[in-house]
Amino acid sequence: MIATVVSSYPKIPNRPSPARLRNAINRFDRGAITEEEIRRIEDEVTEEALQQQAEAGLDLVTDGQIRWEDEQTYLARQLNGISLNGLTRWFDTNMYYRQPVIEGAITWQKPITVDDYRFAVEHSEKPVKAVLTGPYTLARLSVDQHYGSVGALAKAYAGALNREAKALQEAGATLIQFNEPAILQHKREFEQFAGLCRSLVDGITVETSLYLYFGDAEGIYPQILDLPFQLIGLDFVMGAKNEALLQSAPFTKKLGLGIIDARNTKLESVDEIAERIRSLAAGLASDQIHVSPSAGLEFLPREVAQEKLRRLAQGVRQAEAVLV
């Protein structure tokens, strides 16, 4: 059983610890430090995120998306054909992102996350997964002035992300994850979504996963089991109905159990976590399970996120001891 995260890790600690990245960005914006210096601090904070995930006891980590402004901008601003608009609320959270505006054909020019991935692998004691925002979510959260439909735009994003995934694969990535929360808000478009997924992973031979959060999969389950990913992650915090869905049809892929609330500071107990894993994973082989928070961790203060991860890892070990 694998203890892991979904994507982001909080970028700065609380006072009195110094908020190095925040201070560095302020200084960079004022022209007080160079591009080189800010990249160095991003690297150091990334190392810190990798180290803290390992210390918490996770088996599989991410680079914490320390360099990402948000889940859209970091990818969108490095693709051709896109400019960035004002701030918009990200789903129903209290976080805001810059809305990508599609002004022309989207083209992939060069790897966006490959150097980040390589850096993380070099500096992590634990295996690292590569994480990308999926084409449907990117399309849904963009303003389209070029393609004329969400479907056409998503297809263009899928083409670009396929190039990125291939570059990650060439760089040695062993697991590439795509986050697609938006499809849970637009389930009627699932058929189109399934087509997108096929072009997204075309030519990808390493393991891939799809994470669906901020809701449940009712209405698209068990269809999601036909999607071309080896692992599918579900949100059992905001998607309370997912538990019943697992009973309705056997889960035939690796299962991502998002069971720690990534959007509330209330701490789950280790026993509670272990029990939750045992009841949800009943009937599945232990090595088919990835356990994680329900979404990225940037909605929480860092210290709370750390404590949640420690308990998550302990809960996984406890559940494992019983299941095996």
Add this chain to the structure above:
Amino acid sequence: MTKGLLTTTVGSFSKPDALQRARNQYARGKLSREELLELEREATRDVIALQEDIGLDILVDGEMARGDMVAYFGELLPGMELGGLVRSYGNRYYHKPIIKDDVHWQEPLTLEMWRFAQDLTDKPVKGMLTGPYTIVEWSFDEYYPSRRDAVLAMAQVIRREAQELEQAGAKYIQIDEPALSTRVDDLEMALEGMAVVTEGIKAKTITHVCYGDFASVYPGFLEMAVQQFDLEAANSNYDVADMFTNGTFPEEKEIAWGVIDVHSHVVESVDQVKAGIKRGLEILPPERLYIDPDCGLKTRTWEEATEKLRVMVEAVRAVREELGIE
């Protein structure tokens, strides 16, 4: 002669630089509470003097003591505390409050500054509160079994504060619920909370809502248990007027009509504002129509705010004269 087209503002003014610096020093423990309070009082004096000089009818204290409309309550309320830093966007972080325990009212939260402001003027000063739904929605909740439970508990707290303001003599109490637009499905819960807050309150109750948000919760939002809706109108070219063309606005309620765009440096012309006021008069008669800027003025410098408000007051006077009202 009938009275009408009373002028007011939505609530906030920008903080003077000295106060902003003092707040940062206080946060780092380099300034005492008493020293900060003195600067807050000084800024409040200036804000009241400014509004009197411009000639507004209903004043505000400018929220010189508040950083954020939710954190302010989170810091003071028993049962709540400020949590660690959470990012809101880009390089911006805030201390998101946490509901740790049963929330309850213990002592006045906003009364002191309201009273200070009211003692400086003969004009009425609005009491300013954040609605229970917004406080809950913009906080972590580690205590209540459901969000509805949390909202109803918070409603009792805000209700008690509204009663305190009323007893102290507040004639207008504004209770804002900006979080509502995020989850339209929560409208019922927010309406229920507000009904608890305002039940039995004799002071005029008001809620402010921005245009985009209002459109997303229209028309259910009109059932909210307040007597006055304070609407952003100028920034959306008065589109909101079209929503009420079929007499859909509740008979017994009032509107505070936003005629000044707070997001633009450009100062409106008197004619522009007069035209805006007249759009409002298509919906309601002058005794039920109040005139104010679209939103809080904290996005503008005091110079810009002053210029804009002077134009607003001049336009109101001209329209009053045309209509023969006091």
